[in-house]
Amino acid sequence: MPESAPAEARSTRRITPKSAVVWTLVALVGAAGWTMLALARDEEISAAWMLAAALGSYAIAYRFYAKFIANRVLKVDKTRATPAERLNNGVDFHPTDRRVLFGHHFAAIAGAGPLVGPVLAAQMGYLPGTIWIVAGVIFAGAVQDMVTLFFSTRRNGRSLGQMARDEIGPFGGAAALVAVFVIMIILLAVLALVIVNALAHSPWGVFSIAMTIPIALFMGFYLRILRPGRVTEVSVIGVALLLLAIVSGSWVADSSLAETFTLEPGTLVIWMVVYGFLASVLPVWMLLAPRDYLSTFMKVGTIVLLALGVVIALPSLKMPAVTEFATSGTGPVFAGSLFPFVFITIACGALSGFHALVSSGTTPKMIQKETQVRLVGYGSMLTESFVAIMAVIAACIIEPGLYFAVNSPAGFLGTTVESASQAVNGLGFSISAEELTAAAKAVEEPSLLSKTGGAPTFALGMSEIFSAVIGGAGLKAFWYHFAIMFEALFILTTVDAGTRVGRFMLQDTLGNVYKPLRDVSWKPGVWITSALVVGGWGYFLWVGVHDPLGGINQLFPLFGIANQLLAAVALAVCTTLLVKSGRLKWAWVTAIPLLWDAAVTLTASWQKVFSDDPKVGFFAQRSVYQDGIEAGKVLPPAKSMDDMNTVVTNSTVDGVLSILFAVLILVVLADAARVCLKAIRNPGTAELTEAPYVESKVVAPAGLWPTKEEKAELAAVGASSGGDRSGDSDDDGVAAGSGAH
Amino acid sequence: MNSLAGKVRYWWRELSGEAVYDRYVAHTRACDPDAEVLSRWEFERKRMDEREADPREGFRCC
Numbered sequence: 001m002p003e004s005a006p007a008e009a010r011s012t013r014r015i016t017p018k019s020a021v022v023w024t025l026v027a028l029v030g031a032a033g034w035t036m037l038a039l040a041r042d043e044e045i046s047a048a049w050m051l052a053a054a055l056g057s058y059a060i061a062y063r064f065y066a067k068f069i070a071n072r073v074l075k076v077d078k079t080r081a082t083p084a085e086r087l088n089n090g091v092d093f094h095p096t097d098r099r100v101l102f103g104h105h106f107a108a109i110a111g112a113g114p115l116v117g118p119v120l121a122a123q124m125g126y127l128p129g130t131i132w133i134v135a136g137v138i139f140a141g142a143v144q145d146m147v148t149l150f151f152s153t154r155r156n157g158r159s160l161g162q163m164a165r166d167e168i169g170p171f172g173g174a175a176a177l178v179a180v181f182v183i184m185i186i187l188l189a190v191l192a193l194v195i196v197n198a199l200a201h202s203p204w205g206v207f208s209i210a211m212t213i214p215i216a217l218f219m220g221f222y223l224r225i226l227r228p229g230r231v232t233e234v235s236v237i238g239v240a241l242l243l244l245a246i247v248s249g250s251w252v253a254d255s256s257l258a259e260t261f262t263l264e265p266g267t268l269v270i271w272m273v274v275y276g277f278l279a280s281v282l283p284v285w286m287l288l289a290p291r292d293y294l295s296t297f298m299k300v301g302t303i304v305l306l307a308l309g310v311v312i313a314l315p316s317l318k319m320p321a322v323t324e325f326a327t328s329g330t331g332p333v334f335a336g337s338l339f340p341f342v343f344i345t346i347a348c349g350a351l352s353g354f355h356a357l358v359s360s361g362t363t364p365k366m367i368q369k370e371t372q373v374r375l376v377g378y379g380s381m382l383t384e385s386f387v388a389i390m391a392v393i394a395a396c397i398i399e400p401g402l403y404f405a406v407n408s409p410a411g412f413l414g415t416t417v418e419s420a421s422q423a424v425n426g427l428g429f430s431i432s433a434e435e436l437t438a439a440a441k442a443v444e445e446p447s448l449l450s451k452t453g454g455a456p457t458f459a460l461g462m463s464e465i466f467s468a469v470i471g472g473a474g475l476k477a478f479w480y481h482f483a484i485m486f487e488a489l490f491i492l493t494t495v496d497a498g499t500r501v502g503r504f505m506l507q508d509t510l511g512n513v514y515k516p517l518r519d520v521s522w523k524p525g526v527w528i529t530s531a532l533v534v535g536g537w538g539y540f541l542w543v544g545v546h547d548p549l550g551g552i553n554q555l556f557p558l559f560g561i562a563n564q565l566l567a568a569v570a571l572a573v574c575t576t577l578l579v580k581s582g583r584l585k586w587a588w589v590t591a592i593p594l595l596w597d598a599a600v601t602l603t604a605s606w607q608k609v610f611s612d613d614p615k616v617g618f619f620a621q622r623s624v625y626q627d628g629i630e631a632g633k634v635l636p637p638a639k640s641m642d643d644m645n646t647v648v649t650n651s652t653v654d655g656v657l658s659i660l661f662a663v664l665i666l667v668v669l670a671d672a673a674r675v676c677l678k679a680i681r682n683p684g685t686a687e688l689t690e691a692p693y694v695e696s697k698v699v700a701p702a703g704l705w706p707t708k709e710e711k712a713e714l715a716a717v718g719a720s721s722g723g724d725r726s727g728d729s730d731d732d733g734v735a736a737g738s739g740a741h
Numbered sequence: 742m743n744s745l746a747g748k749v750r751y752w753w754r755e756l757s758g759e760a761v762y763d764r765y766v767a768h769t770r771a772c773d774p775d776a777e778v779l780s781r782w783e784f785e786r787k788r789m790d791e792r793e794a795d796p797r798e799g800f801r802c803c
Contacts, residue, residue: 090768091761091788092798100755108801159797228785231759284796285789292801293757362799493801500796520794 023063030056037127037321044316047393050126051310054134054389058382061138066378069143070702073578073586074150076370081696083156084366093157095368095698098375104366106380107296108358109145110303112455112491113348113563114388116194119454120556121345122395122403123333125322128342129392136343136350137385140593144567145355146377147574147590152360153367154690160360163573164668166689167580172671175664176569177505180357182660183562184502185533187354189540190559191491192276193551194453196268196541198484201446203261204249205481206268209488210261211245212294213275219290231293238294242489246481253444262446265545273538275492280499280530288496295490302486306390306462313468319396319403324428332408332427333452334553335615340603344560349388351597353566355381356573371702379704394461395454401431402439402448406457409550410450411637420449442473443480452552459483495537502533543650548643549621554650557608558657564601565665571597572672579676580686587676598669605662609655618655622648761788 033053036045070076087093096104121129152158158166161180165173199205219238227233252261263271279287325331326338334345348354359377367376395403404424405413413420417433424431440448443463448456463479471478504520506529511518517525544551571594578587611617614624625647628635638644679686699717701710754760762781769776779787792798 088768090765094764094768097755100752103756108799111801223785224789228782229759229762231757232753235757283789284793289789289792292799296801357797357800361797490801497796497800501800504796 023060026056026059028056030060037130040321042320044318046314046316047310047397048314050130050317050389050393053130054386057134057138058386061142062374062378062382065138066142066146066374069146069378069589070371070374073583073589074147074370074373076150076373076702078369078371078702079696080370081694081698082153082367082370083364083691084368085696085698086691086694087156087365093365095700096366098368098372098700098702099704101363101366101368101372101376102380103300105358105363105376106383107300108362109352109355109380110299110384110387111348111494112191112194112487113352113354114384115391115458115487116454117346117348117560118388118391119395119457120333120407120552121342122319122392122457123323123331123407124326124338124342125320126317126392126396127321128326128338129346130389132342132346133350133385133388133392136346137381140567140571140597141349141351141355141385142378142381143590143593144351144353144570144574145359145381146373147578148356148570149359149364149367149377150370150373151574151577151690153364153370153373155364156691157361157364158689160356160570160573163360163577164569167573167576168668168671168675172569172572172668172675175667175671176573177509179562179565179569179661179664179668181502181505182657182664183353183559183566184498184505185536186540186555186559186562186657188276188495188498188502188537189544190552190555192269192272192495192537192541193544193555194455195488195491196265196272196545197451197453197552198455198459198488199263199268200265200451201262202484203258204253204444204477205484205488206261206263207252207257208245208249208481208485209492211248212242212291212485212489212492213287215241215245216287216290216294219293220286223290224285234290235293235297238290239297242294242298242485246478246485249481250444250477266542269538269542269545272495272541273534276495276499276538277530277534279492279496280503280534281526288493288500291489291493291496295493298486298489302483303387303390306394306465307386309462309465309469310390310393313465315393315397315465315468317393317396318398319400329613329616332404332412332553334556335613336557336604336607340600340607341557341560343600344557344564344604346388347560347563347567349385349391351564351567351593352384353563353568353570356566356570368698368700369696369702372700375703391454391458394458394465396461397464398457398460399431399435399439401425401429402436402460403457404429405431405436406448406451406460407454408450409452409553409637411548411550413449415449417447417449442476444477445480450550452550454552455484455487458487499530499533499537502536503529506532543646543653546646547650548638548647549650554654557604558654558661561601561604561608561658561661564597564604565661568594568597568601568665569668572668576672576675576679577688580679580688581690582683584680598665601665602662605658605665608658609662618651618658622651622655625651 029052033049033056036049037053084093084095088095118129118133151163155163161173161176164176199209215238219234222234252258329335329337334341363376401424404427405420413423417436421431421433421436459480462483463476466479467473467476507517507520507525516522519525540555544555547554571590574590575587575594578590607616608618612620614621625635625644629644634640634644638647699713706714762784765784766778769778
């Protein structure tokens with residue numbers, strides 16, 4: 001039965017002269033930004049233009065396109081009670097103020113992802129990445145988040161996997177499940193690799209990060225035993241200790257302890273794996289929950305600071321708009337040309353499948369009104385996209401020569417500043433050996449060469465911006481390590497939480513074979529499945545660190561493909577639901593991003609599997625090195641026969657994974673297409689699993705600011721007179737009548 | 742409590758999640774004034790146990 005919803009009253013859609021003027025101005029600002037970005041050649045332009053282009057585009061998209069999707073496509077219904085209202089239990093299900101929920105949702109979707117991808121993609125210049133981040137979020141990423149949130153809300157907060165099973169079928173559902181699991185493994189490996197690369201040979205960084213463990217333990221015991229639930233006070237203490245840890249890292253680096261904390265990448269991998277296992281089997285309250293608070297506060301705080309810093313400092317972009325690597329596909333950071341690899345490399349910030357897991361699940365159980373999906377779903381994703389834009393800025397304001405020295409693998413640069421300077425000059429960018437040494441010295445690191453993974457580059461850009469605002473060059477090293485710490489903090493939290501989710505999925509699946517495994521309190525089962533998950537990402541992490549060809553440029557494309565694969569699952573579920581619920585006319589809203597995403601992912605998989613270029617194709621790479629082994633030759637950058645064998649094994653594993661991803665995406669697409677065709681042929685027979693209509697008693701505005709009509713409605717139910725809601729703003733939603741329970 | 746400090750406090754407690762327990766108490770009392778209400782200590786333990794049992798709740802993205 002098609003979902004029924006009364007059409008939004010269109011009588012309210014009139015254009016006042018004032019709004020016409022305002023929106024014309026916004027459009028002009030955006031257009032001016034894009035014009036400057038696109039036309040600037042051989043000159044540095046101010047980051048202000050990038051901000052203008054992005055913010056102008058976001059504003060227009062939010063005002064017009066998101067509104068169109070909410071009102072015309074989804075037909076959000078303000079008279080329909082959300083699960084938060086119907087099932088309100090005061091805890092998991094609770095109608096939450098839209099602005100608070102926006103904050104929670106944003107904090108849940110934004111992490112290290114939008115800071116890493118855009119930095120790597122900057123090797124093609126600032127323009128390709130920026131265009132994809134802005135256009136991708138407007139037409140694909142934010143749409144996916146909002147539509148998933150809407151459909152999950154109509155289904156009492158069902159998860160993406162459940163919706164795939166219910167609405168598409170067991171095949172699509174199973175493929176979605178496998179996809180989520182494999183992605184989790186790759187994601188954790190890549191994130192851990194980012195941290196290992198940033199911390200290798202950095203006593204300051206290692207010490208600061210290590211200190212977060214006792215700090216989190218202290219917070220955990222405080223919250224558990226001393227003062228349960230007092231998040232604020234413990235977080236204030238925690239953040240203060242964290243800052244102390246960053247400062248004292250500098251003392252440690254200058255002391256005799258420096259050697260103890262100077263670790264090889266291989267050693268860090270072992271520590272990381274041990275940490276991942278222990279953290280995931282310890283009780284949640286000990287490490288995970290307190291770390292979660294710390295990393296969320298640091299994350300939101302740093303993002304706000306960074307936005308302020310960029311606006312105040314307005315640095316200029318030194319990277320060219322487009323480099324030759326965009327077309328030649330021979331960039332040292334990752335191989336492959338602009339299409340499809342920019343769209344694979346930048347996932348978070350433009351289109352991120354992972355968000356569909358957050359948009360289905362927690363947030364739909366808290367949303368007060370269906371009409372608020374635009375603010376919470378679309379708005380939060382636009383904000384994350386803005387974070388990605390700031391990452392582009394951070395990567396593009398440092399000297400391009402330095403950018404390539406930091407982001408190219410060691411096999412390409414060699415190990416001395418002289419060889420690195422030469423290699424970078426060979427790319428067509430110049431940086432001298434002295435400049436490389438000075439750059440490392442400015443942030444008090446032994447070396448910045450081949451610190452791949454994006455985090456160090458981002459930290460360099462951020463320290464540049466912050467030190468321009470506060471403290472000058474003297475604080476550069478502090479800001480650099482602050483940025484590293486901030487990324488490491490939430491990556492380590494993700495490693496812990498992700499291992500738990502992976503374990504949970506594994507327990508659920510293996511429980512079909514051996515029942516006790518499903519019992520989450522059966523310790524041996526928890527240990528075994530945890531070890532399996534940690535072993536999975538630990539393997540890729542180990543491989544990434546030891547790959548002679550460089551771990552990030554081998555693994556990051558896989559991570560991107562995996563993330564976009566999950567987006568394809570989410571968009572396929574959304575499209576199927578649009579078709580099944582009688583919205584065929586509007587199915588293009590998610591179908592076009594789905595087709596684009598499928599084209600990107602499948603092209604990338606195809607090239608990764610079948611390309612003749614050994615830099616791009618995993619199997620071509622494999623055969624080059626296999627031939628080398630048979631001929632008894634060692635091919636650079638491999639240094640020994642062992643290296644040669646490592647390359648062969650790695651490229652085989654990576655190639656097989658690429659095939660798996662392509663197959664999964666095809667299964668989901670085929671299954672979704674089957675269900676859609678069936679629904680189109682026999683309209684009215686499609687079964688939907690949505691919760692029945694219940695009239696809402698809550699009155700609450702849809703957007704950030706209440707409209708005139710909404711203010712009148714609120715006044716009618718007495719919202720503004722209620723002074724009992726302890727300092728609550730006067731336009732907050734209230735339940736009419738006796739209140740909803 | 743409509744002062745600026747009150748508003749800041751309200752928003753901070755809502756965003757940081759510190760208000761969850763108060764909301765739970767208010768909700769339980771509103772539904773049934775005689776209902777037994779968990780102490781803060783018990784309530785926070787119960788929430789941690791639930792999170793332990795299903796780690797997908799509250800999972801954050803990369």
